[in-house]
Amino acid sequence: MRKVVVGGAQLGPNQKTDSRARIVERMLVLLDQANSSGCTLVVFPELALTTFFPRWFMEKQSEIDQWFEASMPGPDTQPLFDRARLHNIAISFGYAELTPDGLHYNTSILTDQQGNIIARYRKIHLPGHSEFDSSRDFQHLEKRYFLPGDLGFPVTQAMGGRIGMCICNDRRWPETYRVMGLQGVEMILLGYNTPSFNSQKVTEGPEDRLFHNALVMQSGAYQNSSWVVGVAKAGIEDGFPLIGGSMIVNPDGRIVAAATTEDDELIVHDCDLDECNFGKETIFNFSRHRRIEHYGIITSQVGVLNGGD
Ligand code: ING
Numbered sequence: 664m665r666k667v668v669v670g671g672a673q674l675g676p677n678q679k680t681d682s683r684a685r686i687v688e689r690m691l692v693l694l695d696q697a698n699s700s701g702c703t704l705v706v707f708p709e710l711a712l713t714t715f716f717p718r719w720f721m722e723k724q725s726e727i728d729q730w731f732e733a734s735m736p737g738p739d740t741q742p743l744f745d746r747a748r749l750h751n752i753a754i755s756f757g758y759a760e761l762t763p764d765g766l767h768y769n770t771s772i773l774t775d776q777q778g779n780i781i782a783r784y785r786k787i788h789l790p791g792h793s794e795f796d797s798s799r800d801f802q803h804l805e806k807r808y809f810l811p812g813d814l815g816f817p818v819t820q821a822m823g824g825r826i827g828m829c830i831c832n833d834r835r836w837p838e839t840y841r842v843m844g845l846q847g848v849e850m851i852l853l854g855y856n857t858p859s860f861n862s863q864k865v866t867e868g869p870e871d872r873l874f875h876n877a878l879v880m881q882s883g884a885y886q887n888s889s890w891v892v893g894v895a896k897a898g899i900e901d902g903f904p905l906i907g908g909s910m911i912v913n914p915d916g917r918i919v920a921a922a923t924t925e926d927d928e929l930i931v932h933d934c935d936l937d938e939c940n941f942g943k944e945t946i947f948n949f950s951r952h953r954r955i956e957h958y959g960i961i962t963s964q965v966g967v968l969n970g971g972d
């Protein structure tokens with residue numbers, strides 16, 4: 664039995680005018696709740712410290728950089744690390760990272776239970792577009808504001824097992840889970856900010872979004888015999904709705920804990936990392952069953968060539 668008591672700390676909406684300090688206060692409340700529930704690891708959403716600013720078109724770099732953290736921890740986030748250390752809780756959360764070299768990433772980190780950062784991940788699959796698109800009800804300018812991640816999908820020895828991270832759109836791509844699965848990942852931590860509607864006016868709405876949200880995380884968990892912890896920033900940010908649907912999925916692909924609101928909400932589950940073992944040793948024993956001689960196209964080709972014929 665390798666138990667990790669996981670808290671999924673879903674956040675409600677962050678408004679454009681909300682200060683970092685105010686948002687961190689809400690995160691501290693969830694961290695205290697997690698402590699009362701005996702959590703040893705707490706996962707917060709993507710871009711937890713700000714509103715989902717890629718919905719806004721900005722041109723001045725100074726205006727863009729206001730949404731980024733130049734240091735982690737920094738003055739606004741130090742209280743998070745201090746409280747996590749006090750409670751002996753490891754934390755993971757997403758934020759916009761401005762590196763010392765001036766590079767911009769959509770990043771998440773993982774600490775140990777003493778508040779030390781032990782892993783960093785930079786979002787690889789950036790959805791949306793890079794120029795203003797008048798056809799959209801709202802923008803989704805992650806390709807404008809962030810570079811694609813440069814750290815791969817690292818899996819870290821922590822919490823008595825193998826822990827990996829990804830962010831939001833990454834969860835829709837099976838490669839994300841398999842690259843970590845091939846490193847023996849036993850728990851994948853991810854945050855997301857997912858608009859409830861497609862910005863290009865197609866009929867897709869919250870029900871579809873919530874269905875796909877569960878579908879991809881349950882599939883990724885099952886197909887790699889890993890726990891998946893998916894945590895939303897949810898609710899209406901400056902008039903733009905984001906789905907909730909935070910959940911903890913076990914290595915058999917079953918949802919064992921799920922949020923029911925679009926507000927600040929903690930979900931908790933006692934996760935036993937040994938539950939990964941059966942799948943990894945049988946159905947998804949990669950070394951026994953995979954036939955990589957037939958998979959080359961997955962990394963040698965980006966898109967469909969010549970119309971797929
Ligand atoms: N958000 C969305 C996500 O992948 C999206 C963007 C939504 C893409 C629905 C495709 C379909 O959940 C982020 N931040 O990636």
